[in-house]
Amino acid sequence: MAGGGASVVYxxxxxxxxxxxxxIRAAVAAQKCGADVILVSKGTGASxxxxxxxxxxxxxxTSDIHYEDTINSGMYINNKSLVKRMSKEAVLxxxxxxxxxxGFDRSGSDYRLLQPLGSSYPRLVHHRSNTAIQVVKIIKxxxxxxEVKTLNNLMITDLLTDGKRIVGACxxxxxxxxxxxxxxxxxxxxxxxxxxxHHFTTYPSDINGMGYALAFNAGAEMVxxxxxxxxxxxxxxxxxxxxxxxxxxxxxxxxxxxxNTGERFMFRYSDRGEKVQKDVLSRAMYNEISxxxxxxxxxxxxxVTKLPTKLLVEDQDRYYQSALKAxxxxxxxxxxxxxxxxxxxxxxxxxxxxxxxVEGLYAAGEVSxxxxxxxxxxxxxxxxxxxxxxxxxxxxxxxxxxxNQSSIEPAFRQGYSEKRREFELRKSAKKSSVTPMxxxxxxxxxxxxxxxxxxxxxxxxxxxxxxxxxxxxxPVMHSEELNQLSEIYIVNxxxxxxxxxxxxxxxxxxxxGAHYRKDYPETNNNDWLKNIIIxxxxxxxxxxxxPVLEDTDMP
Numbered sequence: 001m002a003g004g005g006a007s008v009v010y011x012x013x014x015x016x017x018x019x020x021x022x023x024i025r026a027a028v029a030a031q032k033c034g035a036d037v038i039l040v041s042k043g044t045g046a047s048x049x050x051x052x053x054x055x056x057x058x059x060x061x062t063s064d065i066h067y068e069d070t071i072n073s074g075m076y077i078n079n080k081s082l083v084k085r086m087s088k089e090a091v092l093x094x095x096x097x098x099x100x101x102x103g104f105d106r107s108g109s110d111y112r113l114l115q116p117l118g119s120s121y122p123r124l125v126h127h128r129s130n131t132a133i134q135v136v137k138i139i140k141x142x143x144x145x146x147e148v149k150t151l152n153n154l155m156i157t158d159l160l161t162d163g164k165r166i167v168g169a170c171x172x173x174x175x176x177x178x179x180x181x182x183x184x185x186x187x188x189x190x191x192x193x194x195x196x197x198h199h200f201t202t203y204p205s206d207i208n209g210m211g212y213a214l215a216f217n218a219g220a221e222m223v224x225x226x227x228x229x230x231x232x233x234x235x236x237x238x239x240x241x242x243x244x245x246x247x248x249x250x251x252x253x254x255x256x257x258x259x260n261t262g263e264r265f266m267f268r269y270s271d272r273g274e275k276v277q278k279d280v281l282s283r284a285m286y287n288e289i290s291x292x293x294x295x296x297x298x299x300x301x302x303x304v305t306k307l308p309t310k311l312l313v314e315d316q317d318r319y320y321q322s323a324l325k326a327x328x329x330x331x332x333x334x335x336x337x338x339x340x341x342x343x344x345x346x347x348x349x350x351x352x353x354x355x356x357x358v359e360g361l362y363a364a365g366e367v368s369x370x371x372x373x374x375x376x377x378x379x380x381x382x383x384x385x386x387x388x389x390x391x392x393x394x395x396x397x398x399x400x401x402x403x404n405q406s407s408i409e410p411a412f413r414q415g416y417s418e419k420r421r422e423f424e425l426r427k428s429a430k431k432s433s434v435t436p437m438x439x440x441x442x443x444x445x446x447x448x449x450x451x452x453x454x455x456x457x458x459x460x461x462x463x464x465x466x467x468x469x470x471x472x473x474x475p476v477m478h479s480e481e482l483n484q485l486s487e488i489y490i491v492n493x494x495x496x497x498x499x500x501x502x503x504x505x506x507x508x509x510x511x512x513g514a515h516y517r518k519d520y521p522e523t524n525n526n527d528w529l530k531n532i533i534i535x536x537x538x539x540x541x542x543x544x545x546x547p548v549l550e551d552t553d554m555p
Contacts, residue, residue, distance in 0.1 A: 007420060008173070009181040012038040012149075013400045014393070015169055017156050018190035018211070020047035021132055021382075022365030025389030026188040026396070028144045033397035037148045038182065040171070042155040043206030045192050046366075048133055051247060051318070052126025053382030054119065055090040057111055061121040063087040070380060073118040073277060074373020075513045075523070077224070077531055077548050081352040082371040082388075086380070089387045094125055097386075101138050103127055105315065114249040114315070116378030118277050124249060124379040129318040131382065154180065155210075157489045158419050159187060159218040159361070162411035166218070166360030170419040172486050179423050181416045185400035185408060186360045188392045189215060189348065190385075193366035194228075194497050198341035199448045202231055202245055208490060209497030211367035215348045216496055216541075221357040222534045223369040225497075226504035227345035229376050229514045230453055232281040234340025237297035241326040246319055246337060248278060248378050250304055253311060257285065258301040258334070259293035279375050279514045282339035286453045289338060299338035304330050339453055343381060345372045345514060346504070349533065354392035357535075360399060364392035370531070374513025426488065427479060436477060436487035439470060443494050451498070455505055456519050464502045471495055500541065504532045507543055 016027045019041030027039045056066045066087040071078050094111075098104065104125050105112040113122035127134045139145055156171040166187050173180045191211030195203030216222055232248060235241035251257070251274040259265045266273045269284040285300045295301050304312060309331055312320045323330050347369030354362045365385045372380065450463035474492050479485035510524040511517050533544045 007179045007181070008176070009183060009416065010038060011183045011405065012036050013184070014038075014186050014188060014396045015040070015182045015184035016188045016190060016393070017041075017169070017214070018045065018192060018365070018367070019150070019152070020045035020190060020192060020365060020385065021050065021135065022047075022385040022389035022392070023188070023190035024136060024139055024145075025386065026190055026362075026364055026393035027148045028139060028142065029390035029393030030188070030397040031144050031147050033394055035397035035400055038151065038184075039148055040151045040154045040156060040182075042153065043204055046195070046203050046207055047136070047385065049202070050132035050382040050385070051129040052114065052124040052131045052379060053090065053093070053386055054116065054123045054377065054379035055094050055125050055383065056087065056121075056123060057091060057094055057125065058113055058121045058123065061123060063091055065120055066090065066123065069118060069120055070377060071373070073375050073377045075375060076373070076525075076529055077512070078373035079370035080550060082350070085352045085391075086371065086383055086387050090383045093383070093386055097135060100135075102131070102134055112315070114379075115252045117248050117252060117275065117281075118375075118377035119379070126315075128314065129247075129316050135386070155486050155489065156191075156214060159214050160412055160415035160419070161218055161358060162408065164359055165408075166358060167408040167412040167415065170416060170423075172482065172489070174482060174486065177482055179420050181412075181420075183405070183409065183412045185403045185405065186362065186396040188354075188396050189361065189363045189367050190365045190389065190392070191367050193344035193347075195341050195344065197444060197447045197494055197498060199444050200234070200243075201341040202234060202243060203342070208494055210490060210493040212347060212500065213493035213496040215356065215358075215361065215363065215367070216500065216534070216536055218361060219358050219536055220361060221349040222347065222500060223349040223531050224346040224373075224504065225369070225500040225534055226508050226532065227372075227374055227514045228341065228451065228501070229278060229343040229345055230282040230339040231342035232278055232285055232339050233302055233337040235323070235335060236295070236299035236338045237336045238326050238328070241323060241328065243340070244319070244322050245340065246302055246304070246330075246335060247316060248281070250307060250311075250316065251275060251281075253307055255302060255304040255307060258303060259288045260295055260301075261293060265293070277375055277513075278378070279516070282453050283516060285339055294338075295336045297336050299336040301334045302337050303334045305332060305334070343372075343376055345369065345374070345376055353395045354388055355395060362392040362396045364388040374515060426477075426485060434473060434477075436479070436484055436491050439473060439477075439491050440487065440494065442470060443467070443491065443498060447498055451501055451505065453516065455515070455517050457506060457517070458519070460502050460506050464499065464506070467495055467498055467502070500534050503541065503543060504534060507532050507545070
């Protein structure tokens with residue numbers, strides 16, 4: 001480490017951005033390969049909410065069936081190489097985690113599996129409803145983790161390249177109160193999704209699309225940014241429960257959704273009732289609410305009182321206890337829920353080794369795109385982070401083994417100096433008429449209004465115009481404190497991510513999975529069995545429409 005004044009520079013082989021399960025697993029895997037690793041994080045992330053992961057360990061289930069379920073759920077635009085690798089390695093993952101000491105729920109010698117929406121068989125392996133928390137605790141006791149340098153409360157603002165490959169990153173260290181640089185041979189981006197762009201979301205506010213903006217600005221290709229999955233059952237009341245969810249595996253177990261007339265309305269939308277994909281559930285609930293058949297607080301009633309008490313109180317204790325503390329005993333009374341912004345399905349375009357289109361930049365977890373296609377099966381998010389985190393770390397470590405640190409130093413120094421000057425200019429900018437938080441709230445309102453369950457070309461075009469106007473405010477924003485300065489960078493990242501989402505949504509003139517255009521309500525397999533690729537250009541961004549790659553097409 002070297003530094004000067006309020007600025008500090010670290011040197012490392014692999015820099016991991018994000019402290020969720022994908023980042024932690026990547027960091028440990030890279031360290032075990034002999035790499036020097038630094039992991040940085042700004043917030044807590046969403047990994048603690050992962051209750052389990054899908055793996056084909058039931059008697060009649062196979063990794064091939066898991067593969068087919070995932071492709072069918074994604075409506076055939078998934079990156080098939082990613083799906084194949086995930087479904088095969090998920091089975092091995094169960095043995096790996098048990099060897100580490102994770103105790104999965106069992107009934108005798110068999111796993112007590114839950115069946116997520118979209119899965120042909122019960123497939124969700126879990127430790128009660130706290131699988132991710134259990135895994136993280138065990139990893140952080142390991143010797144390999146102790147060798148990873150961790151820096152918390154640090155926000156990465158820019159990835160640095162020499163025009164072709166990664167040479168490092170810059171950010172703001174909120175603890176020391178200054179600018180910080182990282183000269184790194186490779187970077188694993190595991191910064192999560194963008195749920196925090198919406199006002200009504202399951203995610204913490206720090207999950208706001210910054211990872212997408214970092215990759216985009218570095219020149220990485222982004223894929224299918226139009227797909228945002230809404231979790232159907234987010235509490236709308238009481239106030240202390242807003243943002244919390246009831247897991248949809250309970251719908252597969254027999255929970256019922258009711259409108260304000262007491263009708264179990266889902267059978268009007270599908271002969272399978274509530275046992276359908278999340279996108280179908282969310283749109284049906286949206287329709288009921290918008291047509292005046294919603295609950296007292298503008299949601300839908302969910303009734304889980306007929307389910308076994310053990311399933312609620314023990315297997316889903318986390319969700320049951322959250323509701324109970326707020327005064328809702330789900331074993332005795334109905335809850336009020338509505339679709340809530342949740343998983344982002346697009347992101348950094350990667351291959352099966354988690355490599356992006358920028359040399360030395362790897363991505364894992366929700367910040368990456370292509371695995372889920374147009375819709376995600378419940379439980380596959382857990383599988384994604386657990387499987388691809390180590391893959392990213394191992395391949396990043398293998399990449400740096402053939403590099404010399406001095407070969408990237410000139411490009412790093414140039415990029416670092418430019419970003420530090422920008423940082424200092426931003427601190428001394430004249431006071432503007434709006435604060436970063438005011439602008440952030442405006443962006444959130446636009447996103448929540450126009451990039452929801454139902455979209456339209458008219459609304460998307462209007463939103464894009466409004467965001468372009470807001471973009472003019474960012475270069476002149478003033479910051480008197482470090483917290484304000486970090487908010488300016490966040491606002492800029494939110495704008496970049498939102499524009500990519502809107503432009504991709506405008507380009508895809510059909511409805512598919514989590515992307516529904518009311519002006520193009522049909523799925524068009526003739527013209528739109530394709531991926532939309534977005535990349536940075538001199539004019540802002542450029543987009544291409546690419547046929548879905550088969551396994552044999554992948555490098």
